Structure formats: C-alpha cells, structure tokens
Amino acid sequence: MEKLFQWAFFFATDYGLFSNFTLLKTFHMASITLGGNPANTVGNLPQIGSQAPSFTLTKSDMSTKTLSDYQGNKVVLNIFPSVDTGTCAKSVRQFNEEAAELDGVKVLCISKDLPFAQNRFCGAEGIENVEMLSDYKTGSFGQDYGLTFADSPFEGLFSRCVVVLNGEGKVTYTEQVQETADEPNYKAALEALMDA
Numbered sequence: 705m706e707k708l709f710q711w712a713f714f715f716a717t718d719y720g721l722f723s724n725f726t727l728l729k730t731f732h733m734a735s736i737t738l739g740g741n742p743a744n745t746v747g748n749l750p751q752i753g754s755q756a757p758s759f760t761l762t763k764s765d766m767s768t769k770t771l772s773d774y775q776g777n778k779v780v781l782n783i784f785p786s787v788d789t790g791t792c793a794k795s796v797r798q799f800n801e802e803a804a805e806l807d808g809v810k811v812l813c814i815s816k817d818l819p820f821a822q823n824r825f826c827g828a829e830g831i832e833n834v835e836m837l838s839d840y841k842t843g844s845f846g847q848d849y850g851l852t853f854a855d856s857p858f859e860g861l862f863s864r865c866v867v868v869l870n871g872e873g874k875v876t877y878t879e880q881v882q883e884t885a886d887e888p889n890y891k892a893a894l895e896a897l898m899d900a
Contacts, residue, residue, distance in 0.1 A: 734880050775872075782866055
C-alpha cells in the first residue's frame, strides 16, 4: 500500500497536481532533521523481516552491481548524502575498519555521489574493505528504500541510514538517523549482524 502512495505522490508532483510537500505526512514519510531543521523523506525504511528491495547500482569502476550479487552474504548498507561531508566520510572509515574483522559480510556504502568522487575518496583514504556504490543514474534505490530527502536543502540526496540484511536478503535491522549530522549507531548495526 505504501508503494502505491509513493507512486501516487510522485505522479501528482510530476504532473503539477500539487507543487509543495504539505501532504508528506499523509504518505507516511519519515520526519528527521538536517542541522536541527525539520526534513522529510519520501517514505520509510523497509520493515524488519521483509525482503529487501532489489537494486542496481554503479561501482567506482563503472561496473554494475545488484542485490543478487551478494546472495549468501550478510550485508550492511551504509547509506548517506555525500562522501564529501565529514560525517559521511567518517562512517565510511569506521565501517571500513570494522569490515576488516568480519567474515561473510559485505559492507556497501551507498550515495548519489559520482563513482569518480567515490573512487578518489577511497584512493586518498586507503579504503579497501567496503564497496562504494552510486545511485547517480536513476535514484531508484533511494525511492525504493524510502530514504531520499523529499525537501530541505538536501532534497534529492539520501538521508543517513543503515540497513542490515541476512544471507537471504531479508532485513534484520534498520536505523534512520534522526539528525543527519549525527553518525549512525555502529555498535547496534554490528550486533545485528550476529543475529542476522
């Protein structure tokens, strides 16, 4: 039902049936903050126990990766607005450090940054234990996972979230970081892996 609401909302927006976001709450959008100011996303994260939406994203070498490529592995989706901001960069560094100790786990760092920027960052920082993936082509990942900013100065970018999947691609943990400037709860995400 929520997917239907999202579709109807974007159809109405595209065709000018309404031009602002006053109806966001009608469509069960997440309310978070950006620098202390209210912000909304286009939906809510997938429910615990649900099958994660499939995705097609671009690696820093311009190749394509899909969710099915990670079948059989536990997966951490570290999602953020841009690797060119301090908190986002720190989350990539932290998960890169943690991932070195994890067997059978893939950590995917996902944003709408261009793959070139992601590649430059990883090279400069010595990031080798996580995969950087970009949704710059379609933005469908952010829509399908309900985490794209619907308003605020970050409209169109991804909100800061962590989603943990088990080896069958089912959602076992989610975090929508309430204040975008804050880091995610790394400990909770890593503990969720143990139960995934």
